[in-house]
Amino acid sequence: MVIVGGGFGGLRLAQKLADAPVQVVMVDRNNYHNFQPLLYQVATGALEADSIAYPIRKIFAGQNNFFYRMADVKGIVPATNTVQTSVGDIRYDYLVLATGSLTNFFGIESIEKNAMQIKSIPNALNLRSFIFQNFEQALLETDPEKRQALLNIVVVGGGPTGVEISGSLAEMRRHVLPKDYPELDLKKMQIFLVEAGPALLGPMSKASQEDAKRYMDGLDVIVRLNTAIKRFEDGRAYYSDTEFIPTENLIWAAGVNGAAVPGLPDELVTRNKRINVNMWNQLPGQPNIFAIGDVANMVTPDMPKGLPMLAPVAQQQADLLAENLPRIIRGEAPKEFSYLNKGVMAIISRNKAVVDMPKDIHFKGFLGWLAWLFIHLILLVGFRNKVVALVDWAFSYFSSDQALRLIIRPFSRKDMKDDKGKRAAEHATATVQYNPTPPAIQEPAGQPTPAS
Numbered sequence: 001m002v003i004v005g006g007g008f009g010g011l012r013l014a015q016k017l018a019d020a021p022v023q024v025v026m027v028d029r030n031n032y033h034n035f036q037p038l039l040y041q042v043a044t045g046a047l048e049a050d051s052i053a054y055p056i057r058k059i060f061a062g063q064n065n066f067f068y069r070m071a072d073v074k075g076i077v078p079a080t081n082t083v084q085t086s087v088g089d090i091r092y093d094y095l096v097l098a099t100g101s102l103t104n105f106f107g108i109e110s111i112e113k114n115a116m117q118i119k120s121i122p123n124a125l126n127l128r129s130f131i132f133q134n135f136e137q138a139l140l141e142t143d144p145e146k147r148q149a150l151l152n153i154v155v156v157g158g159g160p161t162g163v164e165i166s167g168s169l170a171e172m173r174r175h176v177l178p179k180d181y182p183e184l185d186l187k188k189m190q191i192f193l194v195e196a197g198p199a200l201l202g203p204m205s206k207a208s209q210e211d212a213k214r215y216m217d218g219l220d221v222i223v224r225l226n227t228a229i230k231r232f233e234d235g236r237a238y239y240s241d242t243e244f245i246p247t248e249n250l251i252w253a254a255g256v257n258g259a260a261v262p263g264l265p266d267e268l269v270t271r272n273k274r275i276n277v278n279m280w281n282q283l284p285g286q287p288n289i290f291a292i293g294d295v296a297n298m299v300t301p302d303m304p305k306g307l308p309m310l311a312p313v314a315q316q317q318a319d320l321l322a323e324n325l326p327r328i329i330r331g332e333a334p335k336e337f338s339y340l341n342k343g344v345m346a347i348i349s350r351n352k353a354v355v356d357m358p359k360d361i362h363f364k365g366f367l368g369w370l371a372w373l374f375i376h377l378i379l380l381v382g383f384r385n386k387v388v389a390l391v392d393w394a395f396s397y398f399s400s401d402q403a404l405r406l407i408i409r410p411f412s413r414k415d416m417k418d419d420k421g422k423r424a425a426e427h428a429t430a431t432v433q434y435n436p437t438p439p440a441i442q443e444p445a446g447q448p449t450p451a452s
């Protein structure tokens with residue numbers, strides 16, 4: 001069985017298959033699992049990158065049916081049960097796509113080219129460097145308009161990621177930057193949170209939306225609702241043909257697409273690049289291919305646009321698929337998925353968070369913040385990571401300081417593009433060698449009919 005992606009879904013599935021009669025081959029372009037909900041804390045220097053990532057090989061040390069290959073998956077060929085990767089082809093009996101999502105720039109080229117995104121650890125480290133590089137440059141800049149653009153930060157997208165990063169930047173402006181940059185007039189540093197819709201935290205309750213807005217106002221974050229950024233170039237983020245916010249740093253948190261892998265029939269891939277699946281995550285018409293997590297488009301009567309792209313959805317789908325796969329292999333009928341919503345939350349700043357629980361329960365403030373802290377600590381993979389995160393958070397909380405503001409790897413937009421090209425070329429010369437004698441598994445028989 002080949003699992004593409006070692007994120008929340010792929011990781012959980014491979015763990016749950018530890019005792020199943022299958023050889024599990026996981027392919028991921030990174031050799032670590034990345035805890036995405038805390039990326040913004042790496043970007044703002046609150047946590048070190050190593051404390052939100054964990055090596056895939058270490059997670060599976062001792063799981064005898066598990067094999068890992070570090071590779072980019074380029075495509076799949078369902079007709080020959082083949083995954084094409086940057087290190088060679090891999091054959092499968094069963095394939096699970098757990099490739100997550102990618103930033104959606106809505107086809108706006110100037111934004112794709114110039115904006116910062118926050119989907120991966122390299123993205124977060126680039127952003128951290130870029131923020132501090134801009135401050136160093138602002139100290140030297142004599143042109144007031146250019147200096148203002150270096151100081152301003154525009155966050156686009158008022159969902160949880162946009163709100164969390166804006167809050168964290170505002171705390172940094174209040175507590176950290178005045179100590180490091182006494183020569184700069186930080187009252188001039190403006191943080192804008194721009195949202196195309198009428199409210200922050202669109203999918204959350206009205207109470208959470210209003211609390212979030214109030215918290216943002218208290219942190220002096222300038223919230224612009226019903227506003228869309230249409231273009232970003234030459235230090236200007238345009239929200240109409242002529243009106244703009246001067247900024248060199250635009251953080252794009254406005255949308256994601258599924259990370260569908262090429263090679264599937266067109267009718268299985270939605271407009272936003274998610275893959276249609278039935279109620280047990282199987283692709284219609286492809287009995288031995290499954291998709292879980294962000295990349296899977298599972299439509300339910302109460303979620304006609306598909307289940308939300310959230311870590312618990314990916315994990316719950318992985319749990320059920322781990323139960324269903326042995327059933328499907330034995331030719332038995334699989335169970336249907338039902339999403340258990342345990343609640344959603346967003347942290348705004350110290351002592352401030354909003355939480356929506358099922359049955360319309362809403363809480364906020366210190367209690368919400370404590371709940372957020374506790375849950376994220378539990379969910380982090382690895383004991384060392386939990387300890388390091390706890391120490392970093394305690395340090396920040398009691399000292400109102402953030403230890404991590406080194407520009408170790410200066411960021412330039414040009415380098416980022418060159419680096420991508422170089423990495424792909426390196427991968428292409430490697431060879432693949434995986435266990436040639438997998439344990440025998442039965443042929444799929446009596447496949448259930450996929451739902452439409």
Ligand SMILES: Cc1cc2nc3c(=O)[nH]c(=O)nc-3n(C[C@H](O)[C@H](O)[C@H](O)COP(=O)(O)OP(=O)(O)OC[C@H]3O[C@@H](n4cnc5c(N)ncnc54)[C@H](O)[C@@H]3O)c2cc1C
Pocket residue numbers: 004005006007008009010027028029030032033034036037038039040071072073074098099100101118119160161259261292293294295309310311312314
């Ligand atoms: C900044 C941020 C904050 C978030 N905050 C929250 C939150 O607070 N709560 C919450 O529930 N959810 C949150 N999410 C969403 C959550 O992280 C996702 O829903 C979850 O990660 C989905 O899990 P997944 O397994 O589908 O994909 P992912 O966890 O994204 O894993 C996908 C894996 O596939 C690999 N991969 C992808 N394509 C390829 C390829 N072609 N070849 C090889 N490998 C590939 C990737 O390297 C990655 O390891 C957040 C996301 C982001 C970006």
